[in-house]
Amino acid sequence: MIFRQSFVLVLGIFLLVYPAFSSAEEEARITVQWSPRPAGLSLFRDRSFSVLFPLSTRETRECIDAGLELEHRFLFRLCRQVNGFTTDCRTTKRVVHNLSYDPIQDAYRIMKDRLDDQEDPTLSSHRVFDDSLGEASLVRELPIWYVLDSQEDDPPLLGNGNWSIGMRVRTTCKGEMREFLADLSYFVSFGIIDIYGTDSGCEYFRLVE
Amino acid sequence: MVSSRKKFLVWWFRSGIAIRLALFFAVSALLFALVYWQRPDGEGTYLPTNIAVFSLVNLNIAILFVLIFLVGRNFYQLIFDRKRKILGSHLRFRLVSAIVGLTAIPAVLLIAVSSGLLNRAIDGWFSSPAEASVEAAKDIARFHFQSLEQRTAQIARSLSEEVQSKQLVISRVEDLKGLLESRRVAETLYAIEIFRNKEVSLVKVENATASITFFSPPPPREESFERAFSGEAHVVVQETPSSQFIRAFQPLILGKEEVVLVVTHRVRSEMTLALSSIRQSYQEYRQLTHFKNPLRSTYILTLYMIAGLVLFAAMWLGIQIAKQLTVPIQRLSEGMREVAKGNFRMQVHHRGDDEIAFLTRNFNQMTNQLRESTEQAESRRVYLETVLENLAVGVIVIDPMARISAVNSAVLRMLSKQRDSISYEGALVETFLPIQIWREVKELLHVEESGDDRKRGSTSARLQEREVVFSLDGREKRMLCTAGILRTRDQNLLGSVLLLDDVTALSEAQRLAAWREAARRIAHEIKNPLTPIKLAAQRLKKMFSVDEEGGRGVHDATTTIIEHVDSIQRLTDEFSRFARMPMLHLETTDMKTLVQEAVLSYIEEGSRISFQSIIDDDVPPLEVDAEQIRRLLMNLIENAVKALEEDVEQQQNESPRIVVRLSVEKTDGEVLLEVRDNGPGIPDHEKMQVFQPYFTKRSGGTGLGLAIVSSIVAEHHGDIRVVDLNPRGTRVIVSFPIFGRESTQRKLELSWKED
Numbered sequence: 001m002i003f004r005q006s007f008v009l010v011l012g013i014f015l016l017v018y019p020a021f022s023s024a025e026e027e028a029r030i031t032v033q034w035s036p037r038p039a040g041l042s043l044f045r046d047r048s049f050s051v052l053f054p055l056s057t058r059e060t061r062e063c064i065d066a067g068l069e070l071e072h073r074f075l076f077r078l079c080r081q082v083n084g085f086t087t088d089c090r091t092t093k094r095v096v097h098n099l100s101y102d103p104i105q106d107a108y109r110i111m112k113d114r115l116d117d118q119e120d121p122t123l124s125s126h127r128v129f130d131d132s133l134g135e136a137s138l139v140r141e142l143p144i145w146y147v148l149d150s151q152e153d154d155p156p157l158l159g160n161g162n163w164s165i166g167m168r169v170r171t172t173c174k175g176e177m178r179e180f181l182a183d184l185s186y187f188v189s190f191g192i193i194d195i196y197g198t199d200s201g202c203e204y205f206r207l208v209e
Numbered sequence: 210m211v212s213s214r215k216k217f218l219v220w221w222f223r224s225g226i227a228i229r230l231a232l233f234f235a236v237s238a239l240l241f242a243l244v245y246w247q248r249p250d251g252e253g254t255y256l257p258t259n260i261a262v263f264s265l266v267n268l269n270i271a272i273l274f275v276l277i278f279l280v281g282r283n284f285y286q287l288i289f290d291r292k293r294k295i296l297g298s299h300l301r302f303r304l305v306s307a308i309v310g311l312t313a314i315p316a317v318l319l320i321a322v323s324s325g326l327l328n329r330a331i332d333g334w335f336s337s338p339a340e341a342s343v344e345a346a347k348d349i350a351r352f353h354f355q356s357l358e359q360r361t362a363q364i365a366r367s368l369s370e371e372v373q374s375k376q377l378v379i380s381r382v383e384d385l386k387g388l389l390e391s392r393r394v395a396e397t398l399y400a401i402e403i404f405r406n407k408e409v410s411l412v413k414v415e416n417a418t419a420s421i422t423f424f425s426p427p428p429p430r431e432e433s434f435e436r437a438f439s440g441e442a443h444v445v446v447q448e449t450p451s452s453q454f455i456r457a458f459q460p461l462i463l464g465k466e467e468v469v470l471v472v473t474h475r476v477r478s479e480m481t482l483a484l485s486s487i488r489q490s491y492q493e494y495r496q497l498t499h500f501k502n503p504l505r506s507t508y509i510l511t512l513y514m515i516a517g518l519v520l521f522a523a524m525w526l527g528i529q530i531a532k533q534l535t536v537p538i539q540r541l542s543e544g545m546r547e548v549a550k551g552n553f554r555m556q557v558h559h560r561g562d563d564e565i566a567f568l569t570r571n572f573n574q575m576t577n578q579l580r581e582s583t584e585q586a587e588s589r590r591v592y593l594e595t596v597l598e599n600l601a602v603g604v605i606v607i608d609p610m611a612r613i614s615a616v617n618s619a620v621l622r623m624l625s626k627q628r629d630s631i632s633y634e635g636a637l638v639e640t641f642l643p644i645q646i647w648r649e650v651k652e653l654l655h656v657e658e659s660g661d662d663r664k665r666g667s668t669s670a671r672l673q674e675r676e677v678v679f680s681l682d683g684r685e686k687r688m689l690c691t692a693g694i695l696r697t698r699d700q701n702l703l704g705s706v707l708l709l710d711d712v713t714a715l716s717e718a719q720r721l722a723a724w725r726e727a728a729r730r731i732a733h734e735i736k737n738p739l740t741p742i743k744l745a746a747q748r749l750k751k752m753f754s755v756d757e758e759g760g761r762g763v764h765d766a767t768t769t770i771i772e773h774v775d776s777i778q779r780l781t782d783e784f785s786r787f788a789r790m791p792m793l794h795l796e797t798t799d800m801k802t803l804v805q806e807a808v809l810s811y812i813e814e815g816s817r818i819s820f821q822s823i824i825d826d827d828v829p830p831l832e833v834d835a836e837q838i839r840r841l842l843m844n845l846i847e848n849a850v851k852a853l854e855e856d857v858e859q860q861q862n863e864s865p866r867i868v869v870r871l872s873v874e875k876t877d878g879e880v881l882l883e884v885r886d887n888g889p890g891i892p893d894h895e896k897m898q899v900f901q902p903y904f905t906k907r908s909g910g911t912g913l914g915l916a917i918v919s920s921i922v923a924e925h926h927g928d929i930r931v932v933d934l935n936p937r938g939t940r941v942i943v944s945f946p947i948f949g950r951e952s953t954q955r956k957l958e959l960s961w962k963e964d
Binding site: 062103105123124125 | 354
């Protein structure tokens with residue numbers, strides 16, 4: 001009886017205390033900047049917005065120095081609140097920024113790719129780490145039509161106000177070794193060793209005129 | 210109704226190891242799949258949030274702790290049970306220790322060796338030579354690439370100087386083109402271009418493969434143009450899936466116009482591949498370096514966890530094996546305890562076909578046989594006890610310490626003791642028996658102890674008999690005592706047995722019969738000469754008249770002779786009556802009427818003695834000889850009258866009284882007839898003698914009255930006793946059984962009671 005009670009006590013203390021020892025780093029927030037509406041623009045889908053989700057300098061540096069590639073994945077989903085419980089959402093659209101270090105060029109390479117269009121990814125190099133970090137954290141001028149299911153589609157936004165774009169950013173440190181190692185570490189350690197990265201969680205930004 | 214949870218638990222504990230293992234693996238696979246599914250992977254439809262991952266981590270930690278708890282608990286339970294000396298705990302502890310030891314020691318050794326080898330191997334991956342060679346390769350590749358960049362930048366710079374020195378202008382496009390082309394070919398460049406702004410290209414010379422899209426470079430980036438047009442000469446690298454292009458941007462004043470010279474050099478495919486290879490190798494090496502410690506920790510952690518699982522599995526296996534042995538043994542032990550307590554119906558259940566099952570079957574057989582033997586012994590014991598209890602002869606079993614082992618109710622009845630025979634077990638025989646009996650019995654036992662039987666080695670001694678006369682409750686009793694020694698075949702003394710047979714009634718009957726025979730013969734012998742004697746005397750009386758000389762003397766003499774002959778004749782008649790007790794004619798008789806008649810016959814006016822009859826209404830009719838009962842009543846009342854008359858003459862009693870009481874004693878099943886008087890009473894030493902023939906204290910008494918009464922009572926299977934009254938007087942109590950001859954056995958069970 002005493003043994004059981006002691007065990008329960010220890011486990012309870014651990015579970016209470018564990019969150020305090022877990023990462024206390026303040027989570028970054030998604031920042032959205034809507035581009036000003038050009039004069040004469042009548043369709044909402046032609047408008048664009050920029051999204052910034054800052055990368056953690058420490059974690060990015062660790063990932064890059066380890067020879068791994070950092071994937072900064074932006075997920076967008078257009079949704080409409082039907083009632084208090086249900087939402088009507090379109091297909092999720094993705095923009096991926098991959099940041100890696102080229103030891104030959106001694107430069108930080110960024111590959112940006114909108115996965116749900118036909119365009120090729122764009123590549124850029126930066127000698128300075130901070131510049132590359134900033135560049136990888138930012139999605140510049142993403143048109144709203146990219147978030148829609150089709151280019152012709154235009155949500156009945158005006159006079160409605162229920163539309164919003166749900167955004168989520170996941171940062172993952174990837175590498176050839178990583179998957180196996182991450183899987184092994186993850187399973188064997190029952191999830192304690194987790195190098196899959198961070199997840200911002202979903203935030204909704206209302207579409208306004 | 211059994212709850213479903215209980216049913217599940219019953220099924221779980223009854224199911225075999227195979228099923229449990231299968232379930233265990235199934236659940237583990239399910240958990241594994243769940244973890245795998247939870248793993249963030251690409252565009253999985255389910256995107257776990259931090260909370261979910263955190264919860265999963267905590268769940269895994271909790272599971273780990275549960276595992277540690279289970280191992281610890283099992284271990285603690287083993288030690289605790291062993292300390293408490295619970296049956297089977299030693300065996301279980303030894304088995305588990307053996308199995309855990311057998312698995313743990315090699316596992317620990319293996320882990321220790323594996324850890325060492327692992328550390329060495331991992332350290333070997335990152336040895337100095339390996340690192341140096343990787344770094345050197347990277348440096349070489351970087352140096353080469355930088356050289357290419359510098360060369361391209363140098364070319365751009367020298368070309369812009371050349372263009373400026375030749376003062377070429379935009380309008381002279383052909384000249385420009387020729388210069389650029391010549392330099393492009395000379396320097397094996399891919400393309401040289403002059404931009405007015407980021408959109409307008411003034412001059413462009415390029416490689417022939419530029420027209421093939423696959424080999425064509427991407428357009429220069431805006432920021433590169435911004436930098437260049439702001440006056441910054443710089444080099445950028447742009448890639449396509451197939452090639453790498455080094456672009457040098459050089460600001461240039463062409464005429465008076467600010468333009469940007471862009472020199473594009475395409476890295477050769479072989480070089481690109483080589484550089485890619487070096488890059489990849491270096492990155493892999495960096496990854497390995499980065500994950501060296503986590504990798505090491507992971508592998509070691511894996512080893513430890515496997516060792517932990519092996520330990521737990523070994524412990525669990527040991528416990529299961531031990532349980533398979535100890536649980537049946539425990540059940541057997543409990544069964545033996547129950548059997549020791551006397552529960553012979555105990556059966557132990559065990560499934561299987563092993564040695565334990567064999568032992569269990571034998572145990573069950575043994576208990577069945579024990580039960581049957583016990584039941585047989587019990588039934589024999591009950592039979593013997595019943596026989597003993599129903600014997601008319603008293604039986605006392607005595608142990609070697611002269612204490613009572615057993616006594617039947619006949620003894621208690623004979624000796625007027627309480628009926629609970631168990632309360633006498635263990636008591637000393639000396640204190641139980643009347644002193645007269647004990648004296649005789651003790652002698653008998655001593656005779657047996659010193660007898661030759663012991664030497665002869667017989668299993669039981671020859672029985673010795675002795676008749677003992679003693680007084681009990683104011684009555685003389687005759688007991689035939691028979692004693693015997695009990696020995697085993699090995700001549701061990703078990704004790705002795707004493708048989709008591711109440712021969713009082715038999716002895717009295719024999720005595721009475723003897724007296725009657727004597728009385729009959731005497732009466733017969735005496736009677737015969739009396740008649741001629743009387744006749745002769747009468748004749749003589751007639752022959753001599755009173756007036757004649759000597760006639761008076763003859764007359765008186767013959768008169769005396771005749772009177773005495775008459776007296777003797779009366780006496781002989783009494784003798785004859787005593788000797789010839791008539792046959793009983795039993796019939797249902799109302800005792801109340803007999804008593805009333807008898808009392809009434811004595812009541813007469815002027816008599817100083819008062820008579821009273823007290824008759825209970827519920828006295829039932831009895832199967833008696835009415836004539837004999839009348840005679841009995843007459844004799845008893847007559848005796849009382851005679852005693853009171855003497856008392857009155859001696860002026861000892863001023864209010865003589867005789868009470869005749871008839872009552873029923875339902876408890877004993879008897880009808881009591883009492884004759885009480887307030888006379889002088891009968892001394893204690895004479896109480897036993899008054900019922901004997903010819904005992905009388907009165908002059909002229911025959912001494913046969915109470916003997917006849919006693920005889921009548923005996924004929925009716927009753928009982929008679931004399932008790933003193935307080936302050937003076939005598940009670941004669943006669944008891945008749947209500948159920949007559951058919952239940953003479955009941956007479957033996959009657960207890961003596963006094964009012």
